[in-house]
Amino acid sequence: MAVPGRLEPLLEQYDFACLRLVQRLGGPFVDSGNGLEIPVPPLTDAEFLWEPVPGAWSVRPRAAAALGTAALGTGATVLVGAGEWGRETAPVHPVPPPFTTLAWRLGHLAEMLALRAEYTVGGHRLTRDDHVNPGDAVGAVAAFEAGARAWREALLAVADDATLDKVGHSTYPNGSDAEERFLDVVWWVNQEVLHHGAEIALLRDLYREWAGRPDVPS
Template sequence: MAVPSRLAPLLDQFDFTRRRLADRLTGPKMDSGDGEYVEVPAITDEEYLWEPVAGCWSIRPRAAGPGPGATLLAGTGPWGRDGGRPHPWPPPFTTIAWRLAHLSEMLALRAEYTTGGHALTEDDVVHHGDAAGGLAAFEAAATAWRDALVTVGDAALDDIGRCRYPYGSDPEDAFVDVVWWVNQELLHHGAEIAMLRDLYRYLR
């Protein structure tokens, strides 16, 4: 199926942003933004879980229980993501591990509620306490979301509730607006992760 003209720039933006974030985390080089490639070290497990301030939310061993201000560890398996509803205000500062897990969870579940079985929840998501596992989960989730996008024809972009992701306004939104929203989530959390990498280099 040909990519609809309205979707093409959003898909290109998603592809570029996804690759830029992955390269920023794995190295060995990344595009600096002006076409020049600069060396980037791969993220370590220590950096992935680094808590730069007190009270961070992160990915934690389930046996340790939730972190400060969290009421649960979301997901399944030996590691969980600090969470709880209603979310505290002001929102807690989050680690690279938490932010990457948030992106992976959002992408995987939105794919599930667009072209999948519409059954998985945040309780079914497996979180990872190591950088390699977190990166692999991100790549799998990003691929699933992209695969869902390329099945959509032009008319479907206007469908209300084509994605029925239960943790946002998706059931009330046109699908093209959901695609836009996912891109801005990837852009802004990707920028936050990049800033945390800079801070880690200077403060550790």
């Protein structure tokens, strides 16, 4: 099935953003932007869970929630998701927003992509409480890749311009999708992957510099 003309450049951008992020997380190389291949070490669990500042929001074991909010990031009140780990959040986010770890940002992307696909071409049943947040780097990258594939399949299911202009084609409950044209939702998802991908890349650079300091325990 042919991709509608207005969707084609956004799909190409989405594919590039996802590929760039996966390469930035697992290597073995990433294009520097001028054709040079820059070596990229695979993401480790220590880097995945690194908290550059006190009070950061992250993904944490369920046992942390059992200890109360003092064991969570600043302003966090709950761990969302299924399984042994949850992603920190609160009914009302603090202002200014809390700093979020690489684990939090990657988990947010995986959840957002998977659930948006669910509420576009899926059963419209799953919620954040059904989404599994892995507590390890390999599992988290795999979850992102699965979510990215699911959303791509939702995009490939778009048959015509009428669907792109349809308000509420996606009914994802954690956004304004039900009031938006689907084309605008597609644009929004792209910018989510692009800007969180850039944040994750910067966190990788910062961790490399921090971990290489002589005063940091090995």
